[in-house]
Amino acid sequence: MLNIEDLVLTVVDPETGQETEILHGSTLALRQGEALGLVGESGSGKSMTLKCILGIEPSGARVEGRVELDGTDLLAASGDVLRRIRANDLALIAQNPHGALNPVLPVERFLIEGMSDARNLPKAEARERAAELLRQVGITDTDRVLASYPHQLSGGMLQRVVIAGAISGEPKLLLADEPTTALDVTTQAEVVAILDEMRREHGLSMIFVTHDLDLAAAVCDRLAVMKDGEILEVGTPEEIRDHPKTDYTRALMAARPMLYPEGHEANRGADRGGDHGTNEEADA
Template structure:
């Protein structure tokens, strides 16, 4: 469904013209209905990968390689083609739901006008569809929510609204960019469960960006570990947990010993790292190894 080959993102300094490579030739494929988690520390290139797929990379940046969605090369598509693809086949859920909605317009405008304008749906049909979508994401008081302004709803409620808007056009690929970062732990679990249910119910493929390995493992079929703009390894959550291939992945896993059963070797590794951190002269080495 999605095939990315040798993806390179290069940005240039507007003052000096100096170029910096941000993504370093990454490749991966995503099957229909599959969920892939991009995990890694801040600045590893996770969100930039999503921006390249959407065609909203930073101004002046250059994207090389191939991004193919159902046989269409997105990097070779015209602006009008990309707009149609983004309207029909791609959907983004951002990490801050407050930034996704206009603060001076009610929720109904966000959902109803999006469907009626982009998909030539009558307003009456769009209103009925909006209420149905809100029900699907666990909102029962749909009339009140549709009348509400963003500041009148909690972060968790707003993220549900954003998810409803994202699936309104039945996209092929859902891009979730740290969608639970601004939420408390309980609401995070609820939103992740909704995303997983919507993905399975609608047959969506999904790329889930997060720095939280627990969340990624709960909702994704495979995980791709990123560091400094490079995908280091890809595998199932069990493979990444039990048989990490790189020192960086092992350090990430050792930093979260709750992922392992009692007696797992990674617990001993994590305890050893914690003890070393308390010895004089050991802090810098451990910080460099963990990288997060």
């Protein structure tokens, strides 16, 4: 479905001409309907990987390698082909929902214009579809939300709106770039559950970017651990949790927050994966 081979991203300082390599030959494969968690600390190259998939890397950057979606090499595709693919096959959920919507336009315009442009739906039909999408992501008072401006909605409500917009075009691949970072813990859990439900209901493939291993394990079939622009290892949540291959992955595991001090009896289950990523959670 998606194949990334030897992806190298080099950015150039416009003033000095100095080149800096950000991604160092990343290779990944994503199957249809699969969710892959891209995990690692800030600055490891996770978001830049998504930008390369979308073709929105920094101005003047040089991208080498291959990013193939259903047989089309996105790095070699023309502008028209890329625009069609972005409209029909790819969707992005950014980490800041406020930045995804125009602050001077109501939610209705955000959802309806996207569907009208991509699907050529009449306005009335697009509005009905927008209300249905909002219901799918857990919003019941659809008339109020459609008429609201972004500043009138909470962060969690806005992220639901952004998710509804992302799935409105029925994409093949959903790119979620730390979509819960700006949300409180309770809302994080709700948004992750919505993403998982939408993915399974619509048969979407998804790349879920986060620095939180436990969060990724709850929603993803496989995890790819990334550091300093390189993918260090790929495996199921259980494999990464129980048999990490690198010191960096072990350090990420050790950095997970615990409710009790190290060595406390309550943490013994967590050390075996009992509280922070059971099989049931990984399969959820």
